[in-house]
Structures are given as structure tokens and as C-alpha cells.
Amino acid sequence: MRPNTTTVPSSEPRELLNTAQLRSALPLVSVRGLQVSYDPKKPVKVLDGVDLDLFRGEVVSLLGASGSGKSTLMKSLTGFAPVSAGTVRVAGHDVLNLRRGELRQLRSEVGQVFQQFNLIPRLSVLSNVLTGALHEAGAINLVGGFSSAHRRYAMELLDRVGIAHKARDQARSLSGGQQQRVAIARALMQRPRLILADEPVASLDPKLADSVLQLLRDIAVQDGIPVLVSLHVVPMALAHSDRIVGLRQGKMLVSGASDQLTAESLSGIYEQGDDDGN
Numbered sequence: 001m002r003p004n005t006t007t008v009p010s011s012e013p014r015e016l017l018n019t020a021q022l023r024s025a026l027p028l029v030s031v032r033g034l035q036v037s038y039d040p041k042k043p044v045k046v047l048d049g050v051d052l053d054l055f056r057g058e059v060v061s062l063l064g065a066s067g068s069g070k071s072t073l074m075k076s077l078t079g080f081a082p083v084s085a086g087t088v089r090v091a092g093h094d095v096l097n098l099r100r101g102e103l104r105q106l107r108s109e110v111g112q113v114f115q116q117f118n119l120i121p122r123l124s125v126l127s128n129v130l131t132g133a134l135h136e137a138g139a140i141n142l143v144g145g146f147s148s149a150h151r152r153y154a155m156e157l158l159d160r161v162g163i164a165h166k167a168r169d170q171a172r173s174l175s176g177g178q179q180q181r182v183a184i185a186r187a188l189m190q191r192p193r194l195i196l197a198d199e200p201v202a203s204l205d206p207k208l209a210d211s212v213l214q215l216l217r218d219i220a221v222q223d224g225i226p227v228l229v230s231l232h233v234v235p236m237a238l239a240h241s242d243r244i245v246g247l248r249q250g251k252m253l254v255s256g257a258s259d260q261l262t263a264e265s266l267s268g269i270y271e272q273g274d275d276d277g278n
């Protein structure tokens, strides 16, 4: 079940849902009234009153000018941002009230994909993917420490992202598009419940960018994982996501289904405005 442009309470009678339906209908991520200030002495908040729901199986694009708060919103979901108000729930975790061990557990459930891929350049592609399972394996030797089941699964994932033939190559020998596929396989190795992709295609040419975004969409649909992706190219967001959230100066200016938004309706996100967004 996917939300439409806005969540409006319905007065129509609802069918009773069974537990499985209810689970899939509930958002995996629910953010309400989020405020973030890196410097509490400054009146301007980096995020101010942001609400966000992410449902299983959907891709949501975050759009906004540089500095609008996209990365900060993502960091808030894994407890890395100085939140001053609001609630953040991710996969059953009350993110703002977790102990250290619980926070570690949450982070192990969130796969992350970054603009610069963040692979270990001298390690093989396979070893890089295996690092996604470090939280399960503990502190172990990357060369011999993973079980054969881990290795088999890592190879399956490399096959899935179309790069199994490079498993033994050093990560640094791969092209940018290939490295990003390895990074996605590494994220999947975590068996994530959520994937955050912070400008994952900013370093790729348009064709590779399209193929990486298509891969993320396939994963969302096939694995039922929500994917939150920040992008700078509006047509790419419209083409590759189910919903779009637009931030301007830390406030949510747009939230809607991609097929109901146009590039024109999104242009306001990039206009210079007052802090109050008027």
C-alpha cells in the first residue's frame, strides 16, 4: 500500500486488516515534527518540522538545493544527527531513545550507499561485499574469517548486481558504476530493512546513473525494502521513484507521488526564499 500526495484521514468505513496486511500497511519509517540544530545557539534550524513515512517496497527521492538538509534527514534515521525535537521511528526502533547497543543494532539494519562508494580500494570485490556481514561475524579476519554460507551469499549478491565476474578483482580496478554496484551488494549483505542512498549517482554518467537507480528500484520492489535516495536531477527522481519529498531550507515544501508531480511543480524547491518558505 502506498500513500498518495498527502495523507488525509478518510471518513469512509475501512475494512478490517489481518496482521500481515497491517504490517505491510504500516510505515517502516515514521518521522514526525523533526527538528535538527547543529548549533543550538543559532535560531535557524537545519531541519524544521519535517514529517516522513517510508513504506515497504517503495523508492522515495529526496530533492532540495545544496544545504537544504537531505543528508541530515538521512543521518537522523540512524541516530547521527543532533535532533532537538520530534520523533523518529525506524523498523520498530525509537531512534532518539536508544542505548548504544540498540543503536548499533539499528545501524546494522540500515544499508547505506554513498556518492563516493566508500569501498576499501585494495580489497577484492568479494571481500568488500563481505564487510557488510561484519556485524554478524564480529571482529574477524577478512581473508579467512567468513563462513562458506556468507561467501555463497556474497557471490549470489554480486551475481544479482551483475558483477560476479569481478569478484576476485581489487575494488579500485572497477569503474564507478561497477563500484556502486559492489556498494549496493555490500548494503544487501547486511540483510537491511531500509536502504539510504545519499547522492548515489552524482559521480556517474547519465546511463550508469539510470542503471544504478533501476537496480535500487528492483531491490525495493523484489525485497520489499524501502529505499530513500537523495538526488540532484529532477527528471531522474521523477523517473525512478514512487514518491518525492522536496526540502527547502530545512522545511518540507513538497511531498507527493511522482506520477502526480511535474518538474515545474518541483521547481519551487530550488527557488531562493525566506526561511519560512513563503
Ligand SMILES: Nc1ncnc2c1ncn2[C@@H]1O[C@H](COP(=O)(O)OP(=O)(O)OP(=O)(O)O)[C@@H](O)[C@H]1O
Pocket (backbone or CB within 6 Å): 038, 039, 046, 064, 065, 066, 067, 068, 069, 070, 071, 072, 073
Ligand atoms: N556536522 C555538521 N555541523 C554543522 N553544520 C552542519 C553539519 N552537517 C551539515 N551541516 C549544515 O546543515 C545544513 C544542511 O546540510 P546537509 O548536508 O544536510 O544538506 P544537503 O541538502 O544534504 O546538501 P548537499 O546537497 O550539498 O549534500 C548545511 O547548512 C550544512 O552546512
